[in-house]
Amino acid sequence: MSADFLYGVEVVINGLMSGVMYALVALGFVLIFKASGIFNFAQGVMALFSALTLVGIMEGQVPFAHLINAIFGTHIHNFGWEVPALLAIFLTVLVMVAFAWAVQKFLFRHLVGQEPIILFMATIGLAYFLEGIGDLMWGSEIRTLALGLPQGGARFIEDATAGLGGDDFYGFFIDKLDIVASIVAIILVASLVIFSQYTKHGRAMRAVADDHQAALSVGISLNFVWVLVWSLAGIVALVAGVMWGAKSGVQFSLSLIALKALPVLMLGGFTSIPGAIVGGLIIGVGEKLFEYLIGPMVGGATENWFAYVLALLFLVFRPQGLFGEKIIERV
Amino acid sequence: MTQVLESYQTEDGRTIGDVVLDLKNITLRFGGVEAIKNISFNIRQGEIRAIIGPNGAGKSSMLNVISGFYTPQEGEVWFNGKPRAPLRPYQVARQGIARTFQNIALFEGMSVLDNVMTGRLNHMKSGMLSQAIWKGKAEREEIENRERVEHVIDFLEIQSIRKTPVGRLPYGLKKRVELARALAAEPNLLLLDEPMAGMNVEEKEDMSRFILDVNDEFGTTIALIEHDMGVVMDLSDRVVVMDYGRKIGDGTPDEVRSNQDVIDAYLGVSND
Amino acid sequence: MFYREAGDFKTSYQADNQTFPIAFDRYRYWFVLAVAYLVIPFMINDYWASAILVPFLIYSIAAIGLNILTGYGGQVSLGTGGFMAVGAYACYKLMTAFPDVSILIHVLLAGGITALVGAAFGLPSLRIKGFYLAVATLAAQFFLVWLFNKVAWFYNYSASGQINAPERTVIGIAVTGPNAPAWAQYMVCLVFVTASALIARNLTRGTIGRTWMAIRDMDIAAEIIGVNPLKAKLTAFAVSSFFVGISGALFFAVYLGAVEVGEAFGINKSFLVLFMVIIGGLGSIFGSFAGAAFLVVLPVALKVVGGDWLGWPTDMVAHLQLVIIGLLIMFFLIKEPHGLAQLWKLAKEKLRLWPFPY
Numbered sequence: 010m011s012a013d014f015l016y017g018v019e020v021v022i023n024g025l026m027s028g029v030m031y032a033l034v035a036l037g038f039v040l041i042f043k044a045s046g047i048f049n050f051a052q053g054v055m056a057l058f059s060a061l062t063l064v065g066i067m068e069g070q071v072p073f074a075h076l077i078n079a080i081f082g083t084h085i086h087n088f089g090w091e092v093p094a095l096l097a098i099f100l101t102v103l104v105m106v107a108f109a110w111a112v113q114k115f116l117f118r119h120l121v122g123q124e125p126i127i128l129f130m131a132t133i134g135l136a137y138f139l140e141g142i143g144d145l146m147w148g149s150e151i152r153t154l155a156l157g158l159p160q161g162g163a164r165f166i167e168d169a170t171a172g173l174g175g176d177d178f179y180g181f182f183i184d185k186l187d188i189v190a191s192i193v194a195i196i197l198v199a200s201l202v203i204f205s206q207y208t209k210h211g212r213a214m215r216a217v218a219d220d221h222q223a224a225l226s227v228g229i230s231l232n233f234v235w236v237l238v239w240s241l242a243g244i245v246a247l248v249a250g251v252m253w254g255a256k257s258g259v260q261f262s263l264s265l266i267a268l269k270a271l272p273v274l275m276l277g278g279f280t281s282i283p284g285a286i287v288g289g290l291i292i293g294v295g296e297k298l299f300e301y302l303i304g305p306m307v308g309g310a311t312e313n314w315f316a317y318v319l320a321l322l323f324l325v326f327r328p329q330g331l332f333g334e335k336i337i338e339r340v
Numbered sequence: 341m342t343q344v345l346e347s348y349q350t351e352d353g354r355t356i357g358d359v360v361l362d363l364k365n366i367t368l369r370f371g372g373v374e375a376i377k378n379i380s381f382n383i384r385q386g387e388i389r390a391i392i393g394p395n396g397a398g399k400s401s402m403l404n405v406i407s408g409f410y411t412p413q414e415g416e417v418w419f420n421g422k423p424r425a426p427l428r429p430y431q432v433a434r435q436g437i438a439r440t441f442q443n444i445a446l447f448e449g450m451s452v453l454d455n456v457m458t459g460r461l462n463h464m465k466s467g468m469l470s471q472a473i474w475k476g477k478a479e480r481e482e483i484e485n486r487e488r489v490e491h492v493i494d495f496l497e498i499q500s501i502r503k504t505p506v507g508r509l510p511y512g513l514k515k516r517v518e519l520a521r522a523l524a525a526e527p528n529l530l531l532l533d534e535p536m537a538g539m540n541v542e543e544k545e546d547m548s549r550f551i552l553d554v555n556d557e558f559g560t561t562i563a564l565i566e567h568d569m570g571v572v573m574d575l576s577d578r579v580v581v582m583d584y585g586r587k588i589g590d591g592t593p594d595e596v597r598s599n600q601d602v603i604d605a606y607l608g609v610s611n612d
Numbered sequence: 613m614f615y616r617e618a619g620d621f622k623t624s625y626q627a628d629n630q631t632f633p634i635a636f637d638r639y640r641y642w643f644v645l646a647v648a649y650l651v652i653p654f655m656i657n658d659y660w661a662s663a664i665l666v667p668f669l670i671y672s673i674a675a676i677g678l679n680i681l682t683g684y685g686g687q688v689s690l691g692t693g694g695f696m697a698v699g700a701y702a703c704y705k706l707m708t709a710f711p712d713v714s715i716l717i718h719v720l721l722a723g724g725i726t727a728l729v730g731a732a733f734g735l736p737s738l739r740i741k742g743f744y745l746a747v748a749t750l751a752a753q754f755f756l757v758w759l760f761n762k763v764a765w766f767y768n769y770s771a772s773g774q775i776n777a778p779e780r781t782v783i784g785i786a787v788t789g790p791n792a793p794a795w796a797q798y799m800v801c802l803v804f805v806t807a808s809a810l811i812a813r814n815l816t817r818g819t820i821g822r823t824w825m826a827i828r829d830m831d832i833a834a835e836i837i838g839v840n841p842l843k844a845k846l847t848a849f850a851v852s853s854f855f856v857g858i859s860g861a862l863f864f865a866v867y868l869g870a871v872e873v874g875e876a877f878g879i880n881k882s883f884l885v886l887f888m889v890i891i892g893g894l895g896s897i898f899g900s901f902a903g904a905a906f907l908v909v910l911p912v913a914l915k916v917v918g919g920d921w922l923g924w925p926t927d928m929v930a931h932l933q934l935v936i937i938g939l940l941i942m943f944f945l946i947k948e949p950h951g952l953a954q955l956w957k958l959a960k961e962k963l964r965l966w967p968f969p970y
Contacts, residue, residue, distance in 0.1 A: 130945060141932065142935055474814035
């Protein structure tokens with residue numbers, strides 16, 4: 010096998026890995042959209058916020074330190090303790106659940122029955138709000154996330170594959186973190202599926218996704234289910250935030266990466282969990298391959314737009330997405 | 341197929357003319373489901389033609405075929421004596437076919453006046469530049485068409501709600517505004533999909549009066565779907581009966597009433 | 613008490629069709645125009661022009677443009693920043709290629725070019741609706757910004773990758789470049805704003821506006837009663853992009869003078885203009901002005917209060933600004949989805965009956 014071809018394969022593998030990341034963010038969207046019809050633009054900012062919160066708690070930072078200092082003229086920054094990772098994760102999950110409850114209580118409760126596009130715009134507002142709050146609470150500098158996840162190239166894969174392509178090929182370079190992320194993603198999806206298929210609350214969730222009115226009439230609390238899905242989406246966001254954050258630092262660009270989840274959803278459909286995963290993989294591989302093959306000819310950085318244009322073209326020819334059925338319109 | 345080229349007078353003195361719309365062997369499928377199975381019937385100039393049948397018989401699909409929203413897999417639609425190529429719905433509207441909808445399809449964000457003015461779209465020709473400047477042709481045209489629209493508004497007695505946003509109106513009035521929008525187009529053929537659904541007796545009487553007046557005063561040909569048998573039998577000149585996508589009866593109200601297939605479909609038949 | 617339509621009978625459809633049916637509104641409209649044209653140019657200084665007035669006017673045009681597409685046409689666009697960039701770069705290329713032609717014509721042509729680009733990116737709207745379309749317009753946003761960044765022809769191969777507006781004059785007075793006086797910048801923008809608002813108003817009350825709204829409210833029914841969806845959607849995209857392009861051209865040539873595409877016309881610009889339209893009021897020309905004014909004044913006010921009076925660090929004020937804008941968006945969507953324009957309308961309804969509401 011020629012080295013060029015093998016490097017192409019490496020690009021595909023790395024594309025798959027980043028596709029997993031996109032899929033993780035997309036998963037959060039799907040959860041909320043299925044249960045409440047809300048297209049949650051703030052999902053990416055939720056990932057950023059949860060990762061910031063995790064770092065802040067671990068480092069024992071005082072929330073809103075800057076604001077407090079500015080108002081009261083104090084100079085506090087740190088509690089002076091460090092919280093172990095597991096406890097910090099647990100606390101962050103609590104914060105995300107509280108956030109879910111607040112979003113439900115103060116925002117969407119007042120928007121019941123509004124058009125989807127209004128709800129969508131409300132989540133854009135939410136995204137701004139949350140981004141500002143995150144920065145105010147924990148500061149806006151780039152943070153490193155020291156969870157002790159393995160990082161760097163996986164040596165053993167590199168060594169094992171080095172012999173494949175002759176002298177010019179040095180083996181596949183795959184980041185260990187990507188492998189961990191993939192495994193975590195698989196566990197996450199599996200547990201979500203188990204939760205929604207085999208537990209009482211999971212069934213309630215699916216019932217609400219199917220038909221709000223019918224679910225209400227058999228005694229399911231919509232409010233509870235919505236808080237539940239927002240909490241789940243918050244947890245998914247935390248996982249995504251941790252993975253992205255460990256890779257490239259916890260910073261604002263995290264929320265932009267989440268924008269990439271949108272074309273993923275367009276490919277896979279807004280309501281399909283498998284769609285989100287397959288869509289994520291397609292986008293991940295597609296943009297890496299395009300950059301590898303075509304990028305050098307047009308000046309590079311095609312990853313900025315490739316996903317969107319791909320999704321756009323795809324939808325023009327197949328408006329119902331990958332897994333959707335053909336829509337029959339009625340009047 | 342030979343066409344009957346005669347016209348005749350009805351008992352109340354209206355003239356029913358030549359065939360306007362002729363549906364020939366229409367079959368419509370959605371995936372594997374046949375919504376309409378090999379149906380033929382025609383509509384004559386000036387008549388009121390009813391399509392009746394139980395729920396799910398394919399009546400609305402039939403109207404959708406006529407207005408170009410669905411394209412049948414088999415069969416032909418003849419309009420004004422010529423076979424009609426598959427058209428987009430807006431092209432059908434341009435040929436002079438207007439309609440109302442089973443579930444009211446008004447433009448909720450617009451006022452009654454704007455809704456009805458939208459119905460006159462195909463009579464307005466001024467270009468975008470002229471409209472942007474709003475002098476000369478565009479303004480003249482707007483005012484001319486406004487006069488026509490006011491005529492329709494008068495006719496349907498909705499003057500007082502002219503400037504009200506449609507979203508705020510009660511159901512019965514919305515139905516009337518929808519009729520006004522269709523009438524504003526000055527159609528040759530008016531399709532009404534359950535114009536009286538969900539109305540009380542008085543509202544039905546009003547609506548029936550409007551339908552008869554439209555037919556009488558403007559000579560508009562009308563095809564309507566309706567469930568209220570009393571209304572159908574009183575209003576219509578001829579009736580088509582559909583059941584499970586097939587045509588099971590066609591003729592004057594009296595003929596249809598005595599048709600055994602129709603009675604079976606409506607009353608049910610025992611299978612022993 | 614004077615704000616009445618009672619006794620003000622309309623005797624022709626022409627009179628009934630006018631923009632301000634109530635006499636008092638007409639007087640106020642002329643008053644505002646008189647102040648804008650005859651008073652402000654003599655009082656303006658650099659700070660007011662660059663901090664508030666000029667950006668307000670330019671964003672008003674962009675907001676009118678987006679409002680035509682989103683508020684009247686019902687198509688949500690997240691590509692406004694990209695289309696503003698098209699206007700800016702088209703204007704730049706025209707200014708440098710034809711230095712003898714008036715800048716006013718260049719700005720108009722830049723609008724026309726943006727209209728074409730907008731219509732091209734509007735083509736998918738025939739097949740894609742709602743959220744899908746909103747996301748699809750992101751393709752325009754990211755692709756266009758990338759294009760202007762990577763293809764050196766667009767910035768005339770300048771080393772910095774920036775574009776700089778050369779000095780251009782209108783009747784002998786510089787309106788672009790560093791020597792342009794504040795009042796001249798203001799007047800150029802004001803003329804474009806006035807024309808844009810009038811044209812937008814005329815288009816939205818006529819046939820074409822009704823086809824846009826028909827598509828917005830119920831696209832299938834609209835098509836069945838005779839609206840050509842292709843024409844309605846593409847004209848909405850084109851007209852909207854025309855205004856957005858003009859605003860982009862002015863933003864670059866008159867206001868900023870030098871532009872780096874990712875910074876000036878990034879995704880945040882798209883959101884900013886969208887917020888102006890939401891807060892101001894979807895489907896309202898007045899709302900476009902109100903929203904633009906609000907979101908231009910808010911950061912300045914916050915900066916003055918937080919930064920200058922309280923002495924807080926600027927980055928914190930910026931974060932507070934995000935929080936406040938986010939809160940306002942949510943607040944408006946909950947309390948009044950039709951924005952400031954609707955509040956204004958309600959106030960007027962009350963005023964019409966005042967002081968005897970019963």
